[in-house]
Amino acid sequence: MKTISKFYLFLLIVVATPLFAQFNVNNLSIEAGYGYTGAISPYQKLYKSNFSGLNHYNVGIRYMFNEKFGAKVAYKLDHFVNDPGGKVGITYSAVAVSGIYNVGKQLGLTYLTRDKVGINAHVDAGVAFGYMIGQNQHEKIGVVGIGLTPMYNISNNFALTADFTHNFTMKQHYGFDGILLNKDYTPQSGGYYNFSVGLIYYLGENKYHSDWY
Template sequence: MKKIILSTLMVGALAIGAQAQDDDFNKWSIEVNGGFNKPMSPMTPGYYSPILNIGHADLGVRYMFNEKFGTKLDFGFGSFGEASQDNNPEFSTNYYRVNLQGVANLGRIMNWETFSQRVNLLGHAGFGIGRVTPQQNEWEGFQDDVYNFIAGLTAQVKLTERIALNADISTIMNGRQNVAFDGASAITPLDYSFYGPKANWWTGTLGLSFYLGGASSHADWYLRESKYATKEELATQIGEIRDMLKDSDGDGVPDYLDKEPNTPAGARVDSHGRTLDSDGDGIPDHLDKCPFVPGPASLDGCPPEDTVEEVDYLKKAINDGYVNVYFAFDSSKPLGYSSSAANYVANFMKRNPGVSVELKGYADEIGPEDYNMKLSERRAKAVYDLLVAAGIDESRMTYKGYGEDTSVDKRSSDARQLARRVSFEVQD
């Protein structure tokens, strides 16, 4: 029967190797181990076995469903013998077992890959059948058929992507065993032989796992790229982020959002880094001495003095919402590219001392309404402080938070950005 089982395992392993599919990771392996055994009980009084008896081998085929769990079929065989002590009777008992076991990749479950990708730990447990056959003493030749339960731990060291070194320790409990491991006595009379587990023994082995399949790594060692990045990959990603956040032209808009990457120094830009020409006279605001009033280039963008007063154009531009200070999400600090709008309002008020301005703060619709009301007021106060710092008298300004701006589409990130602002209303 032992030869039939061994042949079946070998044929199965060859068939498995032929069918191993090309996947993200390999799932099949063949395991060959050999080492020690130790029968614990029952032993006939006066009979002793060595602490470590060389005489066990096993062969297994394992399949992993994923990186953490799998199953294996294995066949173990060997013999027990006496310890080399004075007056210790000789004995020899052969055995074999066949077990179907579940396997847990404990190293992956406990995230060992965070500190080592070459050392691993497997746990296994299952059930099977076996036979214990004493070769001498009173029960010589008796074939004691048993069932068994097995559990153990296997430490692994990856040698290559195809081979791993194994060190395993397992404990086995035999049920329905009739005869002591030494073959010199019966456990119970044969008429009462079919009671529960009555025998216990251990094995300790060294061996190799041979991984089958077309992928580059086995499930024992596979790491999903999205979960763990190498130091080099992290360094590359950080470098890319730094490059994205560069502001080469210093206009307050990062390069990856900047549609005009060579904005002249001091130019007023929109949220995409494009130079503004608020009055549409063809002269950019940073070169236009009257940025909100159209005028010819010969007068530096200002209209002739006998045409229309600047205050009328500025008042219309400001009150119609063309001049705003914008903010990032949940922030009361003006964005760099838009804070220059406060400077233009300050310049306008200095040139027109008879006007006053109300500052109106707004927020988008993300978040609680009462919180957004307070946030909008903090934004208005922040711009108020900028104008005071620019030399505008406090008596000429008021500020108020108006809460959420519901006039924009809150599903659009661009629209929400327009809502996060402080606007101005010029009052005579």
């Protein structure tokens, strides 16, 4: 029985070590981006607007457990407003946690480009606090997202990034126009997307980050 227990302990160590091991590389980064937010649905066609525009902001901190897997915590701000004017709509202030997978490493892209181009895939889960513009109304909405983040390595400390994320909203009571969807307060699901460009700053005392190691 003791032999079996020792075997399972040994097996656990063998499996877990590659996941968390880092060999003289940095694994922490700070990221920020700005870009386009696009409302898909729901919103009413009362205005000559699609409630979309260059109104997306994000900032986050990412930790890579190894060269392929990591996690990220981010704050995102999206304004859905009528254009022109900006007096009708809703603002989403969201906090999200993401699972990160380095697709570029898996496909050998970083090797082919000599550590210049990479791609991260991510799955997000978070909460958005919606504030209706010009109204004393607000609500809390669950948001799930999936996206891709191409990266271009500038130096050991910086990388340029672009990101496309498709977001799904859960139990949305107000549309992106800030109007109540149903008088009986029945919620609906919805969706919106983000396209942003930004900058990654790598933290740590080592020369390389696990994105490019």
